[in-house]
Amino acid sequence: MIDALQQLKSNLEAKPTRGRSYEIISYIVDECLQRDDVYEKLTFEAATLLHCCGTAAEREMDPQKWMPSISVLQRALNLTQTSEARRLRFGYSPGGGRGNVSLYWLELAPEEAENQSGREVQPDEVTYRRSAPGSIKPSITARFFFKKGEIKNRSVVGTAFLTSIMLASLTWIAMLSLVILSLVLRDESINMGSLLHLLIAVIGFLFIWRQSLAPWFKVIDDCVVKAPLGVTAIFEDSCEIEMFRHERSRWTRLVRFSADCPLCGSNIELRQGKPDHTLPLVGRCIESPHAHVYSFDRMTLRGKYIGP
Numbered sequence: 001m002i003d004a005l006q007q008l009k010s011n012l013e014a015k016p017t018r019g020r021s022y023e024i025i026s027y028i029v030d031e032c033l034q035r036d037d038v039y040e041k042l043t044f045e046a047a048t049l050l051h052c053c054g055t056a057a058e059r060e061m062d063p064q065k066w067m068p069s070i071s072v073l074q075r076a077l078n079l080t081q082t083s084e085a086r087r088l089r090f091g092y093s094p095g096g097g098r099g100n101v102s103l104y105w106l107e108l109a110p111e112e113a114e115n116q117s118g119r120e121v122q123p124d125e126v127t128y129r130r131s132a133p134g135s136i137k138p139s140i141t142a143r144f145f146f147k148k149g150e151i152k153n154r155s156v157v158g159t160a161f162l163t164s165i166m167l168a169s170l171t172w173i174a175m176l177s178l179v180i181l182s183l184v185l186r187d188e189s190i191n192m193g194s195l196l197h198l199l200i201a202v203i204g205f206l207f208i209w210r211q212s213l214a215p216w217f218k219v220i221d222d223c224v225v226k227a228p229l230g231v232t233a234i235f236e237d238s239c240e241i242e243m244f245r246h247e248r249s250r251w252t253r254l255v256r257f258s259a260d261c262p263l264c265g266s267n268i269e270l271r272q273g274k275p276d277h278t279l280p281l282v283g284r285c286i287e288s289p290h291a292h293v294y295s296f297d298r299m300t301l302r303g304k305y306i307g308p
């Protein structure tokens, strides 16, 4: 057991992989190697694993929803182990009922299971999780509007916010028009220099428009889009904005959808589908963003493998 754990630890160090499942595995391995009695069985609760391996924003989630499924954990573990060494597997006892929590542990796999590990079924479905309300920190300017990470569109704050987006968009269009007009109305003939100025102005305009203003119009039809520039705090990971109906009014919320990759056990986050897919948003694995790609259904929170 100790040999297998040490081998696993050195494999993890040799091939550093990002992702929730890998962080859980390396935490459990470290804890198992540090225990005094090597024959004692160490079990871990989902809440402990979330507290020790989750990010600050994730700690507000329900531990059971945060935990990757046992098949994803096992898949990540299999990919980390070499075929020569004695293999470890995940032990799991599902909770249920009052005071009965789910437990996870590592144990040696029986010999016959080792031979079967090469013939795993390729899972092609993922289940997404939605981050807890208010767990994503808005930027300093957006913090004034996003109370607990969301805005009621028809409230005073919501109207002020949406009006400021409209005003910013109009100002932006007016500025571009002024630049073009000033070039056209000049007495001098148009030369390369002025054309270059125009080109730079148009590219700059389009960049800012696409990155920070257009998503606010797109979210009305699409319900979920990548969060525009300047909405979330600088250190915050990429996230989404979602517009939804609740109690007869519309709300806009900062949210992050994530899942565990069934192919490698790493994390899946939402990204643009372009250029290799036609869907606007797809789930891409952070370790293999162009090979492990999944669709995203906001209502069922499920996705199917849509391939490279």
Ligand SMILES: [Zn+2]
Pocket (backbone or CB within 6 Å): 261, 262, 263, 264, 265, 266, 285, 286, 287, 288, 292
């Ligand atoms: Zn993957």
